[in-house]
Amino acid sequence: MTPLAVLAIGGSDSSGGSGLQADVKVFAAMRLYGATVATSVTAQNTRGVQDVFELPGNVVSAQLSAVLEDLPIKAVKVGMLATAEAAAAVTAKARAGVLPNLVVDPVLEAAAGRRRGVVSALERLLPFAAVATPNRDEASALVGWQVSTPADMAGAAAQIASNGPKYVVVTGGDMVAGDEAVDAVWTDAGARFLRYPRVQTRNNRGTGCTFSAAITSRLAQGDDVLEALVAAKEYVTRSLVGARDWDLGNGSGPLNHFDWPTFAAFSA
Numbered sequence: 001m002t003p004l005a006v007l008a009i010g011g012s013d014s015s016g017g018s019g020l021q022a023d024v025k026v027f028a029a030m031r032l033y034g035a036t037v038a039t040s041v042t043a044q045n046t047r048g049v050q051d052v053f054e055l056p057g058n059v060v061s062a063q064l065s066a067v068l069e070d071l072p073i074k075a076v077k078v079g080m081l082a083t084a085e086a087a088a089a090v091t092a093k094a095r096a097g098v099l100p101n102l103v104v105d106p107v108l109e110a111a112a113g114r115r116r117g118v119v120s121a122l123e124r125l126l127p128f129a130a131v132a133t134p135n136r137d138e139a140s141a142l143v144g145w146q147v148s149t150p151a152d153m154a155g156a157a158a159q160i161a162s163n164g165p166k167y168v169v170v171t172g173g174d175m176v177a178g179d180e181a182v183d184a185v186w187t188d189a190g191a192r193f194l195r196y197p198r199v200q201t202r203n204n205r206g207t208g209c210t211f212s213a214a215i216t217s218r219l220a221q222g223d224d225v226l227e228a229l230v231a232a233k234e235y236v237t238r239s240l241v242g243a244r245d246w247d248l249g250n251g252s253g254p255l256n257h258f259d260w261p262t263f264a265a266f267s268a
């Protein structure tokens, strides 16, 4: 049977744990056909991002046109945009109505000096998103104040939603306190929290990419947004559990994207 097709727009991660490489692994794990549009090429490994090589806006536009004119894309995920020009190229397609089920995962980790420009460009893209998934740091950059507690996360999600996306998830993967990994969700019916067990592991590279790519996959498969969020939370947790004993690299190692049916998110 012909698989459903989905698209990831973002940066290449040379170590394969996050970015476009993680996205394509998630799509494959979900039995989807994944296309990619690269906005940048990063030199990185499990210890961190060493360099980001940005692709010109016209190169991003050309890839977008090539994919969208030909493949029947059902859902689109946006990760690292790297430059305001790349963001503008994506926004132009969103405005033209050719990016269905758009999930925006703002990645600012490696935006460095260009952060302000990228944030402004992201603000222009967000109104077209069905779901946005900033972490606490990215949410802080978008709302202009420090997002710390779960209550802050819910407040920030509401504020970001007022700029367009119907659903906003502020993820709390980096909150070390407690035995839960808590995310705040703003829905059109108000705030709620996704609470799953925190997995004790150093292998947490690409959690944000994996979570947002899983949401995108489930939207392509016809889930409504809340169903997709819960399924993605379950998937990222299982992928973390599945890689707990892996020994790849000296820093934050990658997740196990493929054995999720074997691992439970909640241990008995």
Ligand SMILES: Nc1ncnc2c1ncn2[C@@H]1O[C@H](COP(=O)(O)OP(=O)(O)OP(=O)(O)O)[C@@H](O)[C@H]1O
Residues within 6 Å of the ligand: 105, 106, 107, 108, 109, 133, 134, 135, 136, 138, 171, 172, 173, 174, 181, 182, 183, 196, 197, 198, 199, 200, 201, 204, 206, 207, 208, 209, 211, 233, 236, 237, 240
């Ligand atoms: N150790 C962990 N145990 C369980 N869940 C986790 C863990 N770390 C992250 N998560 C979950 O992974 C998902 C991604 O969140 P996280 O805050 O890690 O994203 P991020 O990588 O910082 O995001 P971004 O791609 O936006 O920069 C969330 O559902 C979060 O709760």
Ligand SMILES: Cc1ncc(COP(=O)(O)O)c(N)n1
Residues within 6 Å of the ligand: 010, 011, 012, 013, 018, 019, 020, 042, 049, 079, 080, 107, 109, 204, 205, 206, 207, 208, 209, 210
């Ligand atoms: C090219 C690229 N895209 C995204 C991320 C963030 O990854 P995550 O926040 O999921 O750990 C990254 N490190 N590199």
